[in-house]
Amino acid sequence: MRTVALSACLLLALAMPAAAQTPYRSMQQILDASPAADWRVPAAADTLYLELDAGRVVIELAPGFAPRHVDNIRTLARGGFWNGTSIYRVQDNFVAQFGDADADDPARARDLGTARRKLPAEFERDAEGIAFDVLPDADGWAPQVGFADGFAAGRDPQSGKAWMAHCYGVVGAGRNLEADSSLGAELYVVIGQSPRQLDRNITQVGRVIQGIELLSALPRGPEPMGFYAEAAQRTPIRAVRLASEVPEAERTHLQLLRTGTRTFRDVVEARRNRRDEFYKRPAGHIDLCNVPLPVRAAKD
Amino acid sequence: MRTVALSACLLLALAMPAAAQTPYRSMQQILDASPAADWRVPAAADTLYLELDAGRVVIELAPGFAPRHVDNIRTLARGGFWNGTSIYRVQDNFVAQFGDADADDPARARDLGTARRKLPAEFERDAEGIAFDVLPDADGWAPQVGFADGFAAGRDPQSGKAWMAHCYGVVGAGRNLEADSSLGAELYVVIGQSPRQLDRNITQVGRVIQGIELLSALPRGPEPMGFYAEAAQRTPIRAVRLASEVPEAERTHLQLLRTGTRTFRDVVEARRNRRDEFYKRPAGHIDLCNVPLPVRAAKD
Numbered sequence: 001m002r003t004v005a006l007s008a009c010l011l012l013a014l015a016m017p018a019a020a021q022t023p024y025r026s027m028q029q030i031l032d033a034s035p036a037a038d039w040r041v042p043a044a045a046d047t048l049y050l051e052l053d054a055g056r057v058v059i060e061l062a063p064g065f066a067p068r069h070v071d072n073i074r075t076l077a078r079g080g081f082w083n084g085t086s087i088y089r090v091q092d093n094f095v096a097q098f099g100d101a102d103a104d105d106p107a108r109a110r111d112l113g114t115a116r117r118k119l120p121a122e123f124e125r126d127a128e129g130i131a132f133d134v135l136p137d138a139d140g141w142a143p144q145v146g147f148a149d150g151f152a153a154g155r156d157p158q159s160g161k162a163w164m165a166h167c168y169g170v171v172g173a174g175r176n177l178e179a180d181s182s183l184g185a186e187l188y189v190v191i192g193q194s195p196r197q198l199d200r201n202i203t204q205v206g207r208v209i210q211g212i213e214l215l216s217a218l219p220r221g222p223e224p225m226g227f228y229a230e231a232a233q234r235t236p237i238r239a240v241r242l243a244s245e246v247p248e249a250e251r252t253h254l255q256l257l258r259t260g261t262r263t264f265r266d267v268v269e270a271r272r273n274r275r276d277e278f279y280k281r282p283a284g285h286i287d288l289c290n291v292p293l294p295v296r297a298a299k300d
Numbered sequence: 301m302r303t304v305a306l307s308a309c310l311l312l313a314l315a316m317p318a319a320a321q322t323p324y325r326s327m328q329q330i331l332d333a334s335p336a337a338d339w340r341v342p343a344a345a346d347t348l349y350l351e352l353d354a355g356r357v358v359i360e361l362a363p364g365f366a367p368r369h370v371d372n373i374r375t376l377a378r379g380g381f382w383n384g385t386s387i388y389r390v391q392d393n394f395v396a397q398f399g400d401a402d403a404d405d406p407a408r409a410r411d412l413g414t415a416r417r418k419l420p421a422e423f424e425r426d427a428e429g430i431a432f433d434v435l436p437d438a439d440g441w442a443p444q445v446g447f448a449d450g451f452a453a454g455r456d457p458q459s460g461k462a463w464m465a466h467c468y469g470v471v472g473a474g475r476n477l478e479a480d481s482s483l484g485a486e487l488y489v490v491i492g493q494s495p496r497q498l499d500r501n502i503t504q505v506g507r508v509i510q511g512i513e514l515l516s517a518l519p520r521g522p523e524p525m526g527f528y529a530e531a532a533q534r535t536p537i538r539a540v541r542l543a544s545e546v547p548e549a550e551r552t553h554l555q556l557l558r559t560g561t562r563t564f565r566d567v568v569e570a571r572r573n574r575r576d577e578f579y580k581r582p583a584g585h586i587d588l589c590n591v592p593l594p595v596r597a598a599k600d
Contacts, residue, residue, distance in 0.1 A: 092513045093468050123580075138440040140585040168393050168493045177577045193468045193590060194493055197574060197583040213392045213520040216492075220513040274497060277477045280423075283497040285440040287587075290493060 024275035027267050031294055034263040039255040040150075041298065046070070047243035048077060048206070049252070050098070052087075052235060057211035058252050059171055064130055064149040065164050066122040066184075066205045069173050072115050073184040073205060074242055079113035081185065082240035087218060091226025093192030096215040097174060098237060099185050112185065121179040122203040124163040127155050132162060133259045135268070137285050141165075141196040145288040147259035151207060152288050154199055164204035167194045167289035169212050173203045191216040194289035209254060209295045253298035267292065324575035327567050331594055334563040339555040340450075341598065346370070347543035348377060348506065349552070350398070352387075352535060357511035358552050359471055364430055364449040365464050366422040366505045369473050372415050373484040373505060374542055379413035381485065382540035387518060391526025393492030396515040397474060398537060399485050412485065421479040422503040424463035427455050432462060433559045435568070437585050441465075441496040445588040447559035451507060452588050454499055464504040467494045467589035469512050473503045491516040494589035509554060509595045553598035567592065 025033075042060045050057040063070040076082065082099065089097035102108035132155055134146040142154030145165065152165040164170065170190045175182035182203050189208055208215070218235055221228040228234050243251050257264055268291055273282035325333075342360045350357040363370040376382065382399065389397040402408035432455055434446040442454030445465065452465040464470065470490045475482035482503050489508055508515070518535055521528040528534050543551050557564055568591055573582035 090517075092516055138438060140438040140440075140587060141583060179580050192492070194587075195590070196587070197571070197579070197590070199583070200581050201579050216392055217390075217517055217519050219517050271497070279497070279501050280479050281500050283441060283499070287440060287494075287496070290495070290497070 025266070025270060026276060027270050027292065027294070030263060030266045030270060031257070031296070034257070034261075038258050038261040038263045039296070040258055041253075041255055042150075042209070044244035044251070045074065045242060046206075048073065049239075049241045049243060049246065050082075050211075051238040051241065052214055053238065054214050055211060056252060057214050058209050058254065059206045060150065060209050060256070061206040062149060062151055062164060062204065065125055065151065065153075065162075066173070066203050068116075068119045069122055069182065069184040069203050069205050072119060073187075075115040076112070076185055077240050077242045078245060079115065080239070081110060081113060081115070082237055085110070085237045086231075086234035087215070087237065088221075088228060088234045089188075089226045090191075090215075090218045090220050090228075092220045094190070094195065094226065095172075095188040096191050096218060097186065097188040097226075098235075099174070099187060101231070101234065103186055112183070115183065115185070117183070119180065119183055121175075121182070123179070123200045124161040127157075127160050127162040130162055131260060133264070135286075135288055135291065137272070137287065139288055141199060147264075147291075147293075150256055150259060150293065151204075152291065152293070154288075163200050165194070165288055166190055166196050166198045166204070167207075168192070169208040170204055171206045171208065172198070173205050175202060189215050194287075196289070207293075209256065210252060255296050255298050257294040257296075259293070264294075267294065325566070325570060326576060327570050327592065327594070330563060330566045330570060331557070331596070334557070334561075338558050338561040338563045339596070340558055341553075341555055342450075342509070344544035344551070345374065345542060346506075348373065349539075349541045349543060349546065350382075350511075351538040351541065352514055353538065354514050355511060356552060357514050358509050358554065359506045360450065360509050360556070361506040362449060362451055362464060362504065365425055365451065365453075365462075366473070366503050368416075368419045369422055369482065369484040369503050369505050372419060373487075375415040376412070376485055377540050377542045378545060379415065380539070381410060381413060381415070382537055385410070385537045386531075386534035387515070387537065388521075388528060388534045389488075389526045390491070390515075390518045390520050390528075392520045394490070394495065394526065395472075395488040396491050396518060397486060397488040397526075398535075399474070399487060401531070401534065403486055412483070415483065415485070417483070419480065419483055421475075421482070423479070423500045424461040427457075427460050427462040430462055431560060433564070435586075435588055435591065437572070437587065439588055441499060447564075447591075447593075450556055450559060450593065451504075452591065452593070454588075463500050465494070465588055466490055466496050466498045466504070467507075468492070469508040470504055471506045471508065472498070473505050475502060489515050494587075496589070507593075509556065510552060555596050555598050557594040557596075559593070564594075567594065 088101040173182035174186035388401040473482035474486035
């Protein structure tokens with residue numbers, strides 16, 4: 001025991017000078033000092049606006065992970081499918097779900113227009129061909145975790161597959177029991193502790209990059225699974241539109257930090273080991289879904 | 301590579317028959333079949349009611365982890381300290397915080413009555429003397445994780461310490477920069493992705509066992525850190541009372557599943573490997589903060 005304690009002290013002593021040399025910078029300080037090239041603008045055709053009375057929720061779609069679903073979502077948005085639908089399910093510490101509340105009733109379901117009625121499950125993709133910035137921290141759910149196309153992701157070198165991880169704000173395509181029963185018409189957003197057990201079990205189509213609080217603060221549905229008892233309790237959806245279909249002046253101009261940058265690595269380390277005055281014991285670890293994926297308003 | 305794959309197949313083949321023999325039971329089915337002795341009633345002196353216009357939030361206090369803070373909270377509740385205070389901070393994906401919004405202004409701060417003005421930090425405790433039900437699943441934040449006194453917890457065999465883990469619903473004692481600056485008068489509740497970086501950095505005093513949605517669905521504060529800009533935006537608190545100070549007929553009678561039971565282990569396994577029709581790939585893993593800690597209404 002004494003030897004172990006001594007080794008730990010020595011390790012600490014060796015580690016301290018290097019750490020002490022670098023003054024700690026908060027995430028905001030790191031972002032403020034970042035070069036413009038570290039930021040990207042999401043493509044307008046990959047950006048979805050969920051328009052509520054309370055404001056706009058901005059979603060970045062993930063065609064790199066779910067190309068068929070994203071394509072269908074684009075078709076549904078262009079056809080005005082969601083205009084006048086609702087957020088009909090809000091389950092505490094889990095998801096807010098929106099779309100056609102009558103989708104399961106053939107007599108009342110909305111017309112899907114020119115959208116596809118059948119899609120393959122897109123639970124995972126080939127890891128090859130997508131840049132993957134590995135997060136070295138331990139994860140219990142996946143052999144490897146990191147960031148790909150701007151999304152938190154898992155990867156399995158043995159199977160050669162990669163997939164999106166169910167972190168806060170992620171948008172997924174609701175489905176029935178069959179793996180290939182999602183169309184992208186019923187979408188849910190994670191508003192609680194990351195339900196990573198859903199990884200590779202459901203098709204994820206993007207993530208909320210602004211306005212998540214318009215979903216996470218909604219009244220919870222009192223019925224099982226967070227459904228509302230009465231239609232009047234649902235939150236009306238004015239429209240869901242692709243940014244590319246919205247006049248330039250009405251768009252929300254956002255920038256996302258690239259995950260392959262030194263700036264992002266510095267952000268992750270600043271959160272893994274918070275060396276500000278508040279923290280008495282930096283964690284020395286960060287979970288995938290605790291890593292912030294910074295978003296900022298585009299500069300004029 | 302072939303050898304590895306073959307080994308995995310063999311392991312799977314060996315594991316399958318045993319798993320297949322047991323029909324899968326959902327968490328609810330397991331709970332419905334549980335013996336009454338697997339449930340405990342939280343002590344009335346360890347139960348705090350946060351009374352809002354929208355209803356009651358029930359908190360189980362953790363005297364096993366933070367005896368001095370819990371003692372102070374009892375004193376504050378008996379003295380009516382929180383009656384007429386507010387929830388003055390709600391930060392999305394992080395915490396809802398309540399207490400005296402003017403605590404930092406000596407001219408306007410509420411009188412703490414007979415409560416202590418100085419407490420030691422209670423970030424961790426000796427692991428000896430507290431029953432700890434180990435969760436075998438990997439965790440990046442702590443050498444060991446599990447459940448102690450009904451709370452999700454971490455443990456370090458080397459230091460001989462145990463501490464509560466910041467999972468959804470956990471209640472902590474807000475502090476300033478000094479480790480020993482919390483009194484239990486300003487309390488926060490986790491309403492987002494588990495901020496485990498706070499473990500061993502702040503004193504946790506309990507967890508919400510009913511009514512979390514009365515906090516998690518509150519409008520987010522628009523100011524930095526989720527503070528409200530105007531006092532009128534805060535959520536009024538009618539009272540905070542110990543259940544032991546409330547007439548029996550007005551109490552909320554709840555039971556909590558004991559974590560040392562076979563029932564609890566079955567619940568954890570049912571969530572670690574969901575073998576129902578929906579899940580195509582059981583995770584084979586569960587994170588500490590994804591483990592449900594079941595609560596039910598006491599049977600008449």
